[in-house]
Amino acid sequence: MAEKVAFELVSPEKLLLSKEVDLVVVPGAEGNFGVLPRHAPMISTVRPGVIEVYETRGQASDRIFIAGGFAEVTPDRCTVLAEEALSVGDIDVAETEQRIRDLTEDVADAKTETERTSAAKALEAAKAKREAAARA
Amino acid sequence: MSSLKDLRNRISSVKSTQKITSAMKMVAASKLRRAQEQAEAGRPYAERMERMLASLARNVNTGGQGPKLMTGTGKDDVHLLLVMTSDRGLCGGFNGSITREVRRRIRALREEGKEVKLFCVGRKGYDALKREFGPMIIETVFDVGRPRLTFADADGIAESLLRRYEEGEFDVCTVVYNHFKSAIAQIVTPQQLVPVALPEVDEGEAEADTGPASRAVYDFEPDEERIIAELLPRNLAVQIYKALLESAASEQGARMTAMDNATRNAGEMIDDLTLQYNRTRQAVVTSELIEIISGAEAL
Numbered sequence: 010m011a012e013k014v015a016f017e018l019v020s021p022e023k024l025l026l027s028k029e030v031d032l033v034v035v036p037g038a039e040g041n042f043g044v045l046p047r048h049a050p051m052i053s054t055v056r057p058g059v060i061e062v063y064e065t066r067g068q069a070s071d072r073i074f075i076a077g078g079f080a081e082v083t084p085d086r087c088t089v090l091a092e093e094a095l096s097v098g099d100i101d102v103a104e105t106e107q108r109i110r111d112l113t114e115d116v117a118d119a120k121t122e123t124e125r126t127s128a129a130k131a132l133e134a135a136k137a138k139r140e141a142a143a144r145a
Numbered sequence: 146m147s148s149l150k151d152l153r154n155r156i157s158s159v160k161s162t163q164k165i166t167s168a169m170k171m172v173a174a175s176k177l178r179r180a181q182e183q184a185e186a187g188r189p190y191a192e193r194m195e196r197m198l199a200s201l202a203r204n205v206n207t208g209g210q211g212p213k214l215m216t217g218t219g220k221d222d223v224h225l226l227l228v229m230t231s232d233r234g235l236c237g238g239f240n241g242s243i244t245r246e247v248r249r250r251i252r253a254l255r256e257e258g259k260e261v262k263l264f265c266v267g268r269k270g271y272d273a274l275k276r277e278f279g280p281m282i283i284e285t286v287f288d289v290g291r292p293r294l295t296f297a298d299a300d301g302i303a304e305s306l307l308r309r310y311e312e313g314e315f316d317v318c319t320v321v322y323n324h325f326k327s328a329i330a331q332i333v334t335p336q337q338l339v340p341v342a343l344p345e346v347d348e349g350e351a352e353a354d355t356g357p358a359s360r361a362v363y364d365f366e367p368d369e370e371r372i373i374a375e376l377l378p379r380n381l382a383v384q385i386y387k388a389l390l391e392s393a394a395s396e397q398g399a400r401m402t403a404m405d406n407a408t409r410n411a412g413e414m415i416d417d418l419t420l421q422y423n424r425t426r427q428a429v430v431t432s433e434l435i436e437i438i439s440g441a442e443a444l
Contacts, residue, residue: 019193021296021386023186039366051364052197054375079376081197088193092379123308 012046015086016062018073020094026071032063033087035080044087051082057137059097059144060089072097074141076134093134100142108135149429152422156415163411169235170404177328177397183294184325184390194376194383201373204363214307214377217340218316223260225283225315226250227306227338229322229388230270231396232288237403239323239331239396240269246333247321251278262315266302266389283314290393299386306385307378310339322388323395329402331395338384341377 013029033044036058055078064070076093112132119125147155228247230240247263247270254261263278265271265285275282284305289298306318318339323331365372 017189017193019190021187021190021299021383022183024189037366042366049364050362051366052201052372053366054372079197079372079379081193081200088197090190090193090197090379123311 014044014046014048016044017086017088018060018075018091018094019088020091025091025094026062026073028062028064030062030064030070031066034061034063035087035089036060036075037080044082047084048082048087050084053080053082054078055080055089055091057134059141072141074100074138076138095138097141100138102139102142105135105139105142109139147425149422149425152418152425156418156422159411159414159418163408163415166404166407166411170401170408173236173397173401173404177394177401180294180390180394180397181325184394187386187390191383191387194380198376198380200363201369201376204365204369214310214339214381215341215373218313221259221316223262223315223317224254225262225264225306225309225318225339227264227302227318227320227385227388228266228270228274229320229392230265230267230273231392232268232291234269235403236396236400237406239399239403240267240273242331242333243321243323244270244273246335247274248277250319250321250335251281264302264306267392283309290389294389294393296382296386299389300382303378303382303385306339306381315339320385320388322392323399325391325394325398328398331399334391336384336388338381341380 013031014033016026016028016030016033017024018026031045034041035044035053036056038054038056041058042053055075057076058074060071060073060075061069062071062073074095074097075089075091078089078091080090081088109132112128112135115128116125116132119128226247228243230243234240251261261278261281263274263282265274265282266289268287271282271285271287286302289302309315310318317337319335319337321333321335324334326332
């Protein structure tokens with residue numbers, strides 16, 4: 010297995026991760042997908058969830074929570090543009106719980122449709138964060 | 146001719162001014178370095194975003210019914226200018242050149258019969274424009290990036306822009322900011338944000354850049370329209386973030402140059418004053434001597 014995927018995780022503020030890996034599992038908008046070398050080119054939106062990076066077969070070397078973004082896959086590389094990224098181990102569960110409570114109120118209190126959808130979206134991301142922490 | 150005491154006072158006051166300007170120069174230099182690092186770190190994201198948009202643009206047929214952000218509202222009657230200036234002064238022509246360009250644009254647009262609205266980022270631009278164009282300013286944001294510029298700052302501005310756009314408050318949005326070329330040269334750059342101009346793809350360059358693979362047909366998940374609908378607002382925030390970073394670096398660069406000049410001028414002034422002081426002192430001594438001698442001779 011000489012072939013590798015050049016995986017890059019980029020946030021607006023900096024390049025977070027850039028390495029050659031065997032497999033990346035990305036939480037796509039329509040389900041998780043694994044990227045191996047020679048993957049068909051594609052562009053996908055990413056839902057809040059955990060990216061699993063397998064530097065070598067069978068062992069996830071990095072598990073990173075991202076709060077949504079975009080992924081671009083070509084046969085030799087996989088680029089994820091993340092909105093917010095955090096290593097799963099660093100998630101503050103108590104803070105996330107608090108945020109979920111706050112956001113649930115926000116959704117209930119939202120006056121306009123746009124306010125509600127944006128709060129609901131943030132709530133979903135926070136819930137995914139909690140789940141990611143729970144499974145770690 | 147000023148007296149010796151006046152001269153001494155002036156010299157000491159210029160000296161303390163020089164101390165301040167040289168300290169400000171140092172501070173600006175270190176802030177500039179930080180701003181440049183940050184701009185450097187933000188570049189990969191913007192580049193990849195552009196690449197993704199380019200591949201989308203190549204694959205999506207924009208049959209005129211794309212999202213409003215891309216196709217525009219179908220008219221261009223109301224222009225919004227996003228004016229990026231600093232919150233603090235003492236940075237040479239940094240704010241002046243921006244407001245000059247903005248005034249020029251407003252005049253040009255008015256002559257074409259368009260309506261102009263202003264969105265001011267930074268206190269200095271607001272102060273300079275409010276007297277002449279006060280009623281046109283629809284929103285102001287101060288103290289952006291203090292203590293540190295984050296993406297959330299840009300996101301906030303982008304969100305407000307998007308909301309106004311959705312409500313039909315403007316048709317075209319252009320940002321005017323200082324592009325950082327070097328510490329001495331900042332270039333006032335207008336860039337159209339809305340409607341988004343999709344990056345033109347130079348086939349030859351794209352090929353050289355990423356190999357033939359980049360021309361392959363992409364699969365889209367969920368579908369092109371939905372992705373582009375999500376990508377475009379994101380791209381707006383990224384462009385604003387980029388402009389904010391450039392503007393921050395330019396501000397520090399401009400301040401550093403301005404303070405360097407001020408320090409040098411103060412040095413020259415001190416030299417001149419010291420020379421004048423010594424001459425005056427000598428003249429005073431000489432005239433005293435003459436007085437004594439002529440007094441003695443008269444006896």
